[in-house]
Amino acid sequence: MGKVTRRGFLGGTAALGGAAMTVELTGLTKPAQAAGGPPFGPVVVRPADPRYDDLAVRRTNQRFRPQPDYFHVVGSTEQVVAAVNEAVRAGRRVTVRSGGHCYENFVGDGAQVVIDMCEMSEVYFDAERGALAIEAGATLMQAYRKLYLGWGVTIPGGQCGGVAAGGHIAGGGYGPLSRRDGLTVDYLHAVEVVVVDRAGRARAVVATRNPADPNHDLWWAHTGGGGGNFGIVTRYWMRDPNATGGDPAKLLPRPPAEVLSGVAVWSWEGMTKESFRRLLRNYAEWHVRNSVPGSPQVSLWGSLLIPGRQAGADPGGMVLPAQIDASVPDAERVLRDHFAAVADGVTPEVFVPPLIRDPWFQAVRTLSLGAESESGRYKGKSAYLRKPFADEQADVAFDALHQAGDVSSRGLLWLLSYGGQVNTVPPAATASVERQSILKALHLVTWDEGQDGAAHLEWVRRLHQRTFAATGGVPVPGGGSGGAYINYPDIDHADPAWNTSGVPWSTIYYGDNYARLQRVKARWDPRNVFRHALSVRPPA
Known part of the structure; x- marks a missing residue:
């Protein structure tokens, strides 16, 4: 079987994140910067840079090799907004990678700019939203470790620890606890997405489970609509819809002892x-x-x-x-x-x-x-x-x-x-x-x-x-x-x-959900900036 084992491929489409860090594992509302320093990035890596080849091979399906004009490695939502604005203004085709576990060439096909999320990998409790936040570049193993060691909880995600939250959750997400607890997206409380409006301006939007939220349709689209369709996910907030109160140890399923x-x-x-x-x-x-x-x-x-x-x-x-x-x-x-x-x-x-x-x-x-x-x-x-x-x-x-x-x-x-x-x-x-x-x-x-x-x-x-x-x-x-x-x-x-x-x-x-996904596409990505071979098509 070569490098691929017969045990793999449970996780989904997006993946490999960098190291995550919080000040402590319980009770904090925001992640701390490493060693108290400035946030990571942004980093632009072009073909002449020796880091380019390392980024080009950071994927699991070796059939495909992205060769964009540059990789844009980001460390914050604000950096994602700036990176998308720069690429759209220049007329460059943008794709996004949480880590590269895609079965098809969705990241590399025609990409001129690949926005790489691997350094956005924090997992923490957000007291303001009353939910546990997972950034898009965090791997499932990082998320499991932080959620479990910090609060004794987990999400019913995939078995492949190197897969990242970015694409896994957007596509639905499932794994060994799903028969007991449901899909990963059944616990999606809110999602932050960088979208591009009809004028070509990028901005960050938070969409929630609340049906009264004017952005609710964007939340719904990320409960299984797939990655690379509507914008760039920067973070998810996870919470059991039946949970009450604000104790993070009671907001998600507890795994078996x-x-x-x-x-x-x-x-x-x-x-x-x-x-x-x-x-x-x-x-x-x-x-x-x-x-x-x-x-x-x-x-x-x-x-x-x-x-x-x-x-x-x-x-x-x-x-x-x-x-x-x-x-x-x-x-x-x-x-x-x-x-x-x-x-x-x-x-x-x-x-x-x-x-x-x-x-x-x-x-x-x-x-x-x-x-x-x-x-x-x-x-x-x-x-x-x-x-x-x-x-x-x-x-x-x-x-x-x-x-x-x-x-x-x-x-x-x-x-x-x-x-x-x-x-x-x-x-x-x-x-x-x-x-x-x-x-x-x-x-x-x-x-x-x-x-x-x-x-x-x-x-x-x-x-x-x-x-x-x-x-x-x-x-x-x-x-x-x-x-x-x-x-x-x-x-x-x-x-x-x-x-x-x-x-x-x-x-x-x-x-039957496709027509609604098309309407979400028309509203939130009217220029069809985010697309690939199986992306949701704008309605005719």
């Missing part, structure tokens, strides 16, 4: 097509039966990884890591019953090593992926699943992954736990429209420098297309599918060569 985790493993050796069907069906049906909010089972989260068969004596196999809140009554039984239900009737026999019990933050650090383990050349294609794969769809995966080959051995089908509390929110309440699915599916392939990238792209495209052949090669919402996840963007969904469904890409990602 301990996590009980384990893994189930099946070998490719002896795995038949019929048994493979059973494995996929068992896994999905467990989620159909066990996604009732408040039940012990929604505290269980897992991800079934099915890598391509390897050549040689050890063909590898399917791996199901899963974890549960250790305080759930009979947690060990629930976890073992999960493994048994998935393994029921499947041959070869499942192997389950001893379970592991860890404090929550230790488990997060152990199970999280850093930026290094996510980097490489890759192509990912996602889908929400409302029902188990049909046998025909399981057969497509088996045929693509079972036969060992130079390309298929670098491929992966990934089925991630979903549903539960996520599905209690009405589809129109947030821009994250899909609130019916039980699993997320990801088709992925990776390759190394010097290998035939075109062959690997063709392989994963065919796998995705054949999986959803009954709906034109894409996961059209309705029936067994629920569309696709914008934090795993795939430009092929907008390509009629790969999407023959007649359903536009915007419906696949946004469903």
Whole structure:
């Protein structure tokens, strides 16, 4: 697999931030400047500067390399406003990067100025707003650490610790606590965004959850509308909408004190097509039966990884890591019953090593992926699943992954736990429209420098297309599918060569919420300054 491990890619689209610092971990309303000095930046880095190449490679998908006229590394909202004003006045195309975890070339494609948010990475309690603030460049691991050590709380975000808040939250955000607690955006209290008006002037706007807020529609657009659409997010404020009072230790979910985790493993050796069907069906049906909010089972989260068969004596196999809140009554039984239900009737026999019990933050650090383990050349294609794969769809995966080959051995089908509390929110309440699915599916392939990238792209495209052949090669919402996840963007969904469904890409990602997102776009980005291959289009 090269530099990309098969554990990664849970986090979303934006990422790698710099070190965060506050005066102390509790009770403060504003972050302090490092060592009492002036704020960072701004820093403009042009191609002749030796730092340029370092900034150009600061991304996880090595398929793409941004080569703008300059990178603008910022340290405050005011600096973002100034940077955008300068670029717009000069007629330069602007893109933004929280860290670079994008599946597609949204940062580099046509960019003349890349505004880099990595040094805006503070996490702190804002007493004035009564919410916990996370700047756009803060990585999820930085946010988890500060929120937990400071106040004993967390957000239900992704498992990839190097992903940053900037794009992750805007695209919806989900992770191991989402079945219990919902999506990350279900806790979005307010967002600060640098927007550009019709005259080309940039300014910072704060939009809140309050329906009476005249900027409320901009808040709504950032509850799943995706990054790079309406402006540049500089910070988010997070608070449980049901929380009362101003104690920061009571404003967000408390994570489990301990996590009980384990893994189930099946070998490719002896795995038949019929048994493979059973494995996929068992896994999905467990989620159909066990996604009732408040039940012990929604505290269980897992991800079934099915890598391509390897050549040689050890063909590898399917791996199901899963974890549960250790305080759930009979947690060990629930976890073992999960493994048994998935393994029921499947041959070869499942192997389950001893379970592991860890404090929550230790488990997060152990199970999280850093930026290094996510980097490489890759192509990912996602889908929400409302029902188990049909046998025909399981057969497509088996045929693509079972036969060992130079390309298929670098491929992966990934089925991630979903549903539960996520599905209690009405589809129109947030821009994250899909609130019916039980699993997320990801088709992925990776390759190394010097290998035939075109062959690997063709392989994963065919796998995705054949999986959803009954709906034109894409996961059209309705029936067994629920569309696709914008934090795993795939430009092929907008390509009629790969999407023959007649359903536009915007419906696949946004469903009935797209028209409202277009109205928000028209109001807040009337010049279409912030755009990419799958950005929200201004209304006709």
